[in-house]
Amino acid sequence: MKVLMRSIFRALVGIGALSILVAGTAQAKVDGDTIILGSAISLTGKYSTNGIHAKNGYELAVKKINETGGVKVGGKSYKLKVVYYDDESTPARGAQLAERLIKQDGVKYMLGPYSSGLTKAVAPVTEKYKIPMVEAEGASRSLFTQGYKYLFAVLSTSEQYLASSIALAAEIAKKNGREPQDLKVAMAFENDPFSLDVRAGVADDISKYGMKIVVDDKLPRDLSDMSATLTKVRALKPDLLVVSGHSKGAATAARQIKEMKIDVPMIAITHCESAKVIDKFGASTNGFLCPTQWSETLSYSDDMFGSAADYDKLFKATYSGYKNVPYQAAQASAAVMVWKDAFERANSFDTDKLRDAIADTDMKTFYGGIKFSDAGNNTAKPMVLRQIQNGKLNVVAPSKWASHPVDWPRKAQ
């Protein structure tokens, strides 16, 4: 009897699973005149702030595309819609939800999650089902060394984040009649994949110029104190201090640089914006160099959003509560634009044709140029370096995009 019950139960479960599968494929990728994109993104958990920025970016682009005639495939106009799931900022959940989007909901076109870690978890799933994914928030270099064929990223990869600060230091040294190889560099990077990628880019450039590394500390993930590192910096007087450790690293560094009055002529830190260091630490942050993927003052533009400044205005008008538009939102919008462009060039809903169309992308957007390497990362857009000058972030490098000259040397305040 028990055995019979169990087998009936199993059969029922089997039928249930099968019907979900059938329903899933029936719902499919294109629903009437709507193309369905899918994304698992962090709406709760530790990445929720930036996850929500990214979602707003996706939504703004979807809205704009739908308002301006939609996506034209085969002479017909389609609207876009994104299905979201909350990955709770955990990679395991992200991978699970990607499976669910693809297998149950029948989504064939994916947008990325937030952060390199989550993208790393989702990419193997989309790769397995040969579903193209255009992501905007995973910058880790290691994402593009796995030979993934269906992963494309619109943002600059992590090793470029602070490399430009080394070039800038060399440039300034030459201008002042010093040799770049005489420069001393202090580095403090969090011990996590992203920050170590940033470090790798910096270290490459340091050895290119023959500069000397005097401090090379790796901050533990659970550390909110770097006073020992800064004591070393004070003793060894480097010409350049570079720090990267997400928002926590930026906030900790800014706080303790202020507290200990660390006087280094040049300081470069990632995540100044997301850590809101200007609001929190005021004038003491003047002179910090902060890399960014995008800035509303850049002279990029396209036909849909107009210039970077127009995007900035539209975003602030659409979503209340933003004093500055985070680049996480801008690049998310750019990812949706890549999909629209690919659909129209491929003129098809076939995922393999679409993959090839995405790979051939070569477009100019308000977010910058987008052109993918064979590995899938965007090679047409540089990282820009902004400097905090009188409480404002001004673009100072590379010189092609600079709106203000760099303040050097920085004065401890």
Added chain:
Amino acid sequence: MLDNLLVLIQAPVLNIQLLLDGVLIGAIFAMAAYGLALVWGVMNVKNLAQGDFVIMGGYIAYTFTKFGLHPIYALPVAFVGMFGFGWLVYVTIIRRVIGKDLFTSLLATFGLAILLQQAMNLIFGSDVQTAESGFQTRFFFDGMVSIAEIKFVALVLAVGLSAAVVVFMKRSRMGQAIRATSQDARAARVLGINTDRVYAFTFSLNSAICGAAGVLIAMIWVIQPYFGVVYSIRSFIIVTVAGLGNLTAVIVTALGLGAAEQFSAFILGAEFQVASVVCILVAVLIWRQIQQARKRQVVE
């Protein structure tokens, strides 16, 4: 590594800086560890939500700054508020796990930790926050040594609070009852001590101390809903090294480990800051093992 050691020898004032930083940091850790030792010793409950209580205190300070108040005023509010919160947690959760096996209390407090983290994330968001105190930094030895006034204030407050708790434990009726319960709960009950109230008070006192520590931490470093685990782990390390039932040892250990941390971060690099503390823990445990083995032999 040798380079860094040379720097210390050439510029000996830096030793003072590291020592000071270490002691100041240690004083804060001592508070969280002290509370943990209290709960562990008296109730035999290992509170994994210890660090999250600390972060809650930090958010109280942060909320004060949002309303334009100086965060130092949050100290008494956090102390009293977290005392009440601790009582609530005791009545709803901890009371049910006292006397159960180790894993029940670990699981219950671990669950509580997750709950608190998520609640703080929902209320305050996942951004890193600080409570700016506006205190200045003092410089000595041509600016080679700096002490942030806030760290000094924190040290004074931490020492004052610890002293108050020690006196309280020694002198007051409740303190005596707590100590009696920790020595033998059954005997204490037989002698008319309401152990349930003692437990509730102990747990609340712990969470109040954590809250106060959190206020100081928000003024010195940065807080985020998920940073609690750092303080939980650090408290466990300190209590394990110091041993239970010796509150002075907890404070001395915390100060010592704080200094050890700073020196190892300077000489070996920041990546070894926490690692060196854990190494000391392992060394202490091995040493204790040897000592106990010797004792056992003597008994035989």
